[in-house]
Amino acid sequence: MPPPPVPTRANATSSGLLSSTRVASSSLLSPLATTQKPPKPSKKVALAPGFGPLDWAQLKSSGEDLRGVDTLLRVPPSVLKSHNKKQDAWTAINGKVYNITPYLPYHPGGEKELMRVAGRDGTKLFSLTHAWVNVDFMLDSCLVGFLVPEPSS
Ligand code: HEM
Numbered sequence: 001m002p003p004p005p006v007p008t009r010a011n012a013t014s015s016g017l018l019s020s021t022r023v024a025s026s027s028l029l030s031p032l033a034t035t036q037k038p039p040k041p042s043k044k045v046a047l048a049p050g051f052g053p054l055d056w057a058q059l060k061s062s063g064e065d066l067r068g069v070d071t072l073l074r075v076p077p078s079v080l081k082s083h084n085k086k087q088d089a090w091t092a093i094n095g096k097v098y099n100i101t102p103y104l105p106y107h108p109g110g111e112k113e114l115m116r117v118a119g120r121d122g123t124k125l126f127s128l129t130h131a132w133v134n135v136d137f138m139l140d141s142c143l144v145g146f147l148v149p150e151p152s153s
Contacts, residue, residue, distance in 0.1 A: 045110035056106040060141045066102045073097070073145030077121070080147065084119025091117040092147040093126050098139045121147065 060066070068088075073079075075090070075097045083090035089101045100114060107114040109129065117125055126135065 043113075044108045047108065048105060051105045053106070053108070056103070056138075059102070059106075066099065066141045067144055068099050068101075069144050072143065074148045075145050076148055076150045078150055080121070081119045086111070086115065086118075089115065089118035090144055091120065091122040093117075093121075093123050093135050093139075095147050096136070097144045097147055098135075098142045099144050100139070100142065102142060103139060 075092070080090055080092055080097060083099075086104065087101060089099070089104070090097055091100050092098075100118065104111045104114055113129075116122075126133075
């Protein structure tokens with residue numbers, strides 16, 4: 001018995017093979033136009049050598065004191081407000097108060113941006129900028145305490 005014919009373009013068309021092959025291969029091509037918006041340009045800053053995310057992770061787990069307080073505090077807004085200098089900067093995010101001074105040179109968005117929340121509740125600005133960032137984890141070793149209402153006098 002002779003071997004079965006080898007498929008060629010000529011006999012593929014008649015057998016319907018080519019049309020299905022065409023559909024399959026053209027679906028693998030990338031579309032010529034897309035409806036997706038181009039990504040926004042990044043506002044990340046160039047961090048100094050030794051201040052990348054891995055360096056921060058290392059410092060965080062080094063056991064160095066990054067809080068600057070001996071025990072967790074109850075922090076009213078008036079106290080938070082007094083910590084608004086680069087060398088002594090606190091912010092509140094989602095009810096937790098963090099010492100952000102050690103993180104300033106490591107912040108991918110830059111020191112200036114981070115200082116916008118120094119001495120105040122930064123929850124809104126933080127979540128507007130990057131709600132996906134896990135601040136609980138990023139700043140766990142910088143926790144100073146919890147934001148509480150101003151005591152009534
Ligand atoms: C307080 C705690 C904060 C932490 C832990 C934090 C952390 C981070 C991290 C991890 C990134 C990189 C994100 C990524 O790669 O997708 C980032 C980027 C950035 N952050 Fe923050 N951030 C904080 C607060 C702020 C605040 C208050 C602002 C002020 C508006 C800000 C502005 C930015 C900007 C502009 C970028 C660059 C975004 C981009 O274009 O990719 N961050 N931050």
